[in-house]
Each structure stands twice: as C-alpha cells, then as structure tokens.
Amino acid sequence: QVQLQESGPGLVKPSETLSLTCTVSGFSITSTSYWGWVRQPPGKGLEWIASIHHSGNTHYNPSLKSRVTILVDSSKNDFSLRLTSVTAADTAVYYCTRQQASLETLASWGRGTQVTVSS
C-alpha cells in the first residue's frame, strides 16, 4: 500500500521560495507512475501544480510553470516541489499525489501540509 508523506516549512516569507518534499513508502518511485503536487487554498477547490515521471518527464500547470520546479530523487524514493517568489495567494494545503501511468487519475494522496506565506 503506497503511502505519501509531505514535509517542509509551514511558514514562508513573501518573495521567498517554498520547498516541499514527498517521501514515498510501500511503492517504488521508479514504477510507471507519475508523481505530483496539488494545492488547496483555504476554503477553495483543488489546483494541480505539476507532475513528474522518474525518467524526468514533467508536466506543469501553465499558470504556475514559470515559478515551479518538480524533481524526483530515485535514490531516496522521494520527489520535491519548489515554488519561487511566493505571495499570500500561495497559502494553501499542499498535497503530493501518485498518478497512474496514463496520467488520467490521481490514485493516491498524501495527508497534506499547510503552508502559509506571511512575513
């Protein structure tokens, strides 16, 4: 049974870089799956950020692409998210996900981590 656990700072200052890591257990990150990030601002809906395959193939939300980097570390069985130049609008719960190889479905979700952007 795959388990996903997000980790990273809960508070980031405006204009700085948000960095999160998702540790995968019970499943190899070098499988056919894609691995990604979804966020949810307070009281709002879900917003997809990006997805990556262990081969390095990536897909990004066009509205965030200029500020986002997603990376995978097969040796640690984890993947990470970097979001630059954050503002209060980036305050959200950030979830890491496992996407099926066909990319159609987000089959597994982490428990989420709250990130607040504030000085």
Added chain:
Amino acid sequence: SYELTQQPSLSVSPGQTASITCSGARLGDKFISWYQQKPGQSPIMVIYQDNKRPSGIPERFSASNSGNTATLTISGTQPLDEADYYCQTWDTNTVVFGGGTKLTVL
C-alpha cells in the same frame, strides 16, 4: 484551457439518490475521475476511468460519462457521504479539476 463545471452545492435526505454533475466540452471523449473530500482530510478517489470503483468504495457510488456531462450517482445516500466532491480529467498534458460540489445530507 479546458474547464470543468460543477454545481456548487447539493442537498439530499438520507436514503435518497444524489446526482452530482460535471460538464465540459466533449467530456465524454475523455476519462473522468471523481474524488471525495471530507473536512480536514485529503481527497480520496471514488471513481476512475469514468465508472470504475477502487477497492473499498461502496457499491452505492456509480458514475457515467457521455456527451458533455459526467455524473456521479450516490444511491441510498448516507450521512457519512456528506463531503465535497470533485471531478477531474486529463487534457492537453494538464490535470483539470472541477470547482467541487458540496454535498449535504440532512
């Protein structure tokens, strides 16, 4: 960019059937997934590939997708089904979510 539209809210009485819709251009040509999210919890997949239920999801959850509309149906709705429901598809190399439907069971 592709858009999915859901009704913001739906109220049903226990035991009734809840039908949550998701609309988008030629949606029936794509696969749709549905997620349930209860307050303070992460979303869980309840339907994938239009109408398939993952193991552990009750049979009262069913779905269809045709034309421009996908529908999640909850038969015999129970109070524990009260949650936000999101539809999702994959289009032009992006994950697209609907805005979500808040299902109230009262």
